[in-house]
Amino acid sequence: MLKEKLRSDLTTAMKARDEVRVATLRMALTAVTNAETAGTEHHDLSDDEVMTVLVRETKKRRESAEAFDGAGRVELADRERAEEQVLVEYLPQPLTDEELSSIVAAAIAETGAEGPRQMGQVMKVVQPQVGSRADGKRVSSEVKRQLSS
Known part of the structure; x- marks a missing residue:
């Protein structure tokens, strides 16, 4: 399952002390957990639903980077782009x-x-x-x- 892969990659990133990857994977897992508990009843997400959450989070990072660029906050825009790159690794290959x-x-x-x-x-x-x-x-x-x- 994709969720389990995120968890194991988080552990690996923590051992490697990769701060950006750790923060990004924690954020992604939190978003998945929020999606699982949304509504009246808890349910485990399928891989497709987890993928949808990751796509949404990737889009948020891209939009935030553009907003930070527009505001002249280059360091924050770079951080958002780095997080986006981590998330892209879990998405399927884009269509040509x-x-x-x-x-x-x-x-x-x-x-x-x-x-x-x-x-x-x-x-x-x-x-x-x-x-x-x-x-x-x-x-x-x-x-x-x-x-x-």
Whole structure:
């Protein structure tokens, strides 16, 4: 399980005294625990659900780094980027532009969409196939591009 891998990697990082990795993995495990206890009943997350939490945390790090850069806080932006890199190691290999383009083209053919108004229909087909392997913004821009041409 992915959660167990995070725990064992945390132990390894603690022994190696890798402060950034320790802090990042602790944060990730805390986010997973929060997701498990959210709602009325505790439940163990599946690997896919843990992956969703890691994708969300990675996105937070990327956005925080951009915000810190905009505010001139370079050292904090660098820290956020370092944390993002640790989390990226646990995510699946991202889709290449060609792979994403072919998935979107197949979805457009499947749905029969002819213009930007049918973007929602295409996104419903594409998102389950893409999962956490591509950012939603990237997927939607590719769908728009193909529907507009």
